Amino acid sequence: MLTNDQIIRYSRHILLPEMGGKGQEKLLSSKVLLIGAGGLGSPVALYLAAAGVGTLGIVDGDHVDLSNLQRQVIHATPDIGRLKVDSARETIAQINPDVRVVTYPEYITATNIGGILSEYDLVVDGCDNFATRYLVSDAAVIYKKPYVYGSILRLDGQAAVFNPPQGPCYRCIFPEAPPPGAVPSCQEAGVLGVLPGLLGVIQATEALKMLLGIGEPLIGRLLLVDALYMEFTEAKVARNKNCPVCGENPTITELRDENYRQETCNTELDETEEEK
Numbered sequence: 001m002l003t004n005d006q007i008i009r010y011s012r013h014i015l016l017p018e019m020g021g022k023g024q025e026k027l028l029s030s031k032v033l034l035i036g037a038g039g040l041g042s043p044v045a046l047y048l049a050a051a052g053v054g055t056l057g058i059v060d061g062d063h064v065d066l067s068n069l070q071r072q073v074i075h076a077t078p079d080i081g082r083l084k085v086d087s088a089r090e091t092i093a094q095i096n097p098d099v100r101v102v103t104y105p106e107y108i109t110a111t112n113i114g115g116i117l118s119e120y121d122l123v124v125d126g127c128d129n130f131a132t133r134y135l136v137s138d139a140a141v142i143y144k145k146p147y148v149y150g151s152i153l154r155l156d157g158q159a160a161v162f163n164p165p166q167g168p169c170y171r172c173i174f175p176e177a178p179p180p181g182a183v184p185s186c187q188e189a190g191v192l193g194v195l196p197g198l199l200g201v202i203q204a205t206e207a208l209k210m211l212l213g214i215g216e217p218l219i220g221r222l223l224l225v226d227a228l229y230m231e232f233t234e235a236k237v238a239r240n241k242n243c244p245v246c247g248e249n250p251t252i253t254e255l256r257d258e259n260y261r262q263e264t265c266n267t268e269l270d271e272t273e274e275e276k
């Protein structure tokens with residue numbers, strides 16, 4: 001049951017026929033895991049918290065750096081040097097005391113992801129390296145959790161929802177990580193500060209739709225965003241029956257850290273750019 005304050009706080013949701021009070025109660029009992037409290041993680045966390053998603057788990061072992069503040073809007077200048085999960089938790093508490101924030105001041109690994117992910121209904125990816133992305137994607141398939149994907153670089157972004165057997169997984173579309181150095185990181189190539197806001201809000205929208213079971217999620221559709229020309233295009237993406245993780249005869253059935261080693265082309269990446 002919603003309290004009187006909650007009826008006022010969420011009144012614009014309750015007015016929506018797709019949501020109503022029942023939908024809001026559903027959100028308040030939902031649990032979402034965010035990988036990274038950086039560029040994408042910031043808007044996702046801010047909007048899911050404001051929307052009243054009852055539990056937000058945030059995994060990030062990194063500290064707030066001055067160079068993050070151009071886009072990581074959940075953190076502020078006085079937070080420089082603090083753990084991102086602590087800064088994010090404080091901001092969320094100010095926005096909505098209904099939200100329980102569970103912080104994991106560590107990096108996600110093949111060893112810890114199962115225990116963390118199994119506590120949640122859905123995972124939103126805000127990471128900025130291929131090793132973590134493949135790990136989160138494979139874990140989402142193995143633990144049967146919907147995976148809301150987003151990525152950004154320079155002035156371009158992508159988003160999708162992976163929830164096999166409904167539609168493909170990330171690995172169906174991109175079977176292997178590109179060789180180290182083939183794709184630069186945001187740290188190397190830059191990113192427009194608002195771009196993670198744009199993509200993160202798309203991810204937050206998809207997460208809410210999945211939690212509520214409404215609308216048509218970005219399943220089987222890869223959304224491509226070109227911010228410079230403000231063009232949104234969609235690529236139809238299909239499941240690969242030979243996919244090593246969600247296919248008919250999967251070869252990836254357990255997670256091992258040695259299969260998700262960080263690209264070593266840029267050693268700084270390991271320490272400072274776990275997420276955007």
Ligand SMILES: [Zn+2]
Pocket residue numbers: 164168169170171172173240243244245246247
């Ligand atoms: Zn697959």
